[in-house]
Amino acid sequence: MLSTLRNAWRVPDIRKKLIFTVLMLLVVRLGAAIPVPFMNKDIISSIFNSSQGGILQFLDMMGGGTFSSYSIFAANIYPYITASIIIQLLTIAIPKLEELAKGGEEGKKKINRYTRYGAIVLAAVQASGYTFGLFRQALETTNIMQTIIVILSMVAGTAFLMWIGELISERGIGNGISLLIFIGIISRLPSDIINWIRLVSIGQMxxxxxxxxxxxxxxxxxxxxxxxxxxxxxxxxxxxxxxxxxxxxxxxxxxxxxxxxxxxxxxxxxxxxxxxxxxxxxxxxxxxxxxxxxxxxxxxxxxxxxxxxxxxxxxxxxxxxxxxxxxxxxxxxxxxxxxxxxxxxxxxxxxxxxxxxxxxxxxxxxxxxxxxxxxxxxxxxxxxxxxxxNFGGTAIIIVVGVALETMKQIESQLLMRHYKGFLK
Missing domain, CATH: 1.10.3370.10 (SecY subunit domain)
Structure with a gap:
């Protein structure tokens, strides 16, 4: 793996794609620190501290820590994934969607457009559930416009993640959506390891x-x-x-x-x-x-x-x-x-x-x-x-699988460059 990365870094075109991918992932992690406005972070922290596991910790693990900080990426990329599941299952049931799926590049573009629309709707529903359901005590809005800004901030965060994921797939290395999930999961790994070591040191584990x-x-x-x-x-x-x-x-x-x-x-x-x-x-x-x-x-x-x-x-x-x-x-x-x-x-x-x-x-x-x-x-x-x-079996498989798929894409890019060299 290290030799593949070293060889890929020597190829200018692949090096640009690697740098672009890393910078996009860095932007995502920086965006995860931007809080949603008009939300009391102290109340949100107290809700998490009093939950002691369960739904909140599970959703926070799936979101890469953006849920507990209630950042603009709190809804994460999962509305897009859920929308893609629904659309792909509907292509079996609805003949028109099946025709679009088999209609070449133009049909795929329309399917992707429908998936994005569905993701926006699901993100709005999810943001409303978080804001008016679990965290309604933390909501500090005084008028309807401020409430709309809270919801739009989270929906815009999901839309931004969709855009970043597509940019990585198009101009970078690897599958953009998978890499966004990958970076969210591994961002929690260091804190989990430190917590396990601390529990062993104090005798609780x-x-x-x-x-x-x-x-x-x-x-x-x-x-x-x-x-x-x-x-x-x-x-x-x-x-x-x-x-x-x-x-x-x-x-x-x-x-x-x-x-x-x-x-x-x-x-x-x-x-x-x-x-x-x-x-x-x-x-x-x-x-x-x-x-x-x-x-x-x-x-x-x-x-x-x-x-x-x-x-x-x-x-x-x-x-x-x-x-x-x-x-x-x-x-x-x-x-x-x-x-x-x-x-x-x-x-x-x-x-x-x-x-x-x-x-x-x-x-x-x-x-x-x-x-x-x-x-x-x-x-x-x-x-x-x-x-x-928090770093369970699902997370491990996603991390290892995405890493392997990304390495294979890098290897295929290297192989293409070698073939071009032979043709010259």
Whole structure:
């Protein structure tokens, strides 16, 4: 990894993209320190201090600490992610959206526009829930215009994050939205480590427990890397054909079926959906919030198991869903047949499509279940060992997965530059 970064830094074009990406992420972290106006920060701090875990800490972890400081990025990028989930699921149900999704670059632009509109609406709903629900005691507005400014500040923060994410994807290195989540998560890691060390030093946490938890986290990182890099290779043979006086084909290759074609997207989508009912609970106080905290969050004795089961099911579902979107076995079979390719022992056409579908389903099942278990294991362990762990399994998988995907993009950029050099 270090040698790849060193080689990338020597290429002026890639160096500019790396610098641009780092500067954009720095802007995001600076923006996270800008508070929302007309909100009493002392009251917000007292609400967090009295909560002692639960919904608030979970949402703060998902937001990278912007929730507890109630900055303009308090709603974070998750309204955009939720909107993209809704739009992509609607493309299956609504024929017009499906046509747009298959309509090339112009169709994708329209889909992205609808996603942005949906994200703005969800951000406004989320900002209203925070301001008029949980933190209504901290609201210090004297007229309707000041109240509108509070909501608009948070909606503008989400819109700004969407813009930064798209800029990084277009002009920088890596997926912009994933990197925004990545930087938010790792920003909490140093304070968590310091807190664990402090708890061990004062005797509130066993050193053996901390070491055991560290070993589990290291094992999860190793397994995530193995899952990301693992693939099933299906052999492909191309038939020989004569065109004029030349003979083409006859070579052997393979189809790489990745264990995790969807990457960390299933984990991000699952965590976003599981945070949705907790966000909606902030509209009201009392029984509804207590019920959701007890049954739908990792802080509840019953909720830890319900949350874990739902997390596993959603991760497996989105793994299958995104793999089906990315790898269409019918289209792949047709393209293979048109170019004279075939899988040894399998007839071209429908049998090839069925075989590919069977292999993909088996590989994706293993990858989805493994990913779901790895995402849930630290959450369950933190409850069993009674440890206040903000940096859970979902966060680890997102951080490792985004880092791997970004490194692969850097490597592909380097490879493109080498090919250009050979062509010259």
């Amino acid at each position: 066993s050193a053996i427990t901390l070491i055991l938890f560290g070993v589990v986290l290291l094992a999860i990182i190793v397994f995530v890397v193995a899952l990301q890099e693992g693939e099933r290779r299906i052999p492909v043979q191309y038939a020989k054909r004569v065109v004029g006086r030349k003979m083409y084909g006859g070579q052997s290759t393979h189809i790489p079926i990745k264990v995790l074609m969807a990457g960390v997207i299933p984990v991000i989508f699952s965590s976003s959906l599981l945070a949705l009912p907790q966000t909606l609970a902030l509209f009201s106080q009392g029984g509804v919030t207590q019920w959701i905290e007890k049954y739908l969050t990792p802080s509840g004795n019953v909720g830890i198991w319900i949350y874990s089961i739902l997390n596993i099911l959603l991760i497996v579902f989105f793994t299958y869903f995104y793999t089906a979107v990315q790898f269409n076995t019918v289209e792949y079979s047709k393209n293979l047949q048109q170019h004279g390719g075939f899988i040894p022992g399998i007839r071209p056409g429908r049998p090839t499509s069925d075989y590919l579908n069977k292999v993909v389903n088996r590989v994706v099942f293993v990858g989805g279940i493994s990913l779901a278990i790895l995402a849930t294991l630290p959450t369950v362990m933190s409850k069993v060992f009674d440890m206040n762990i």
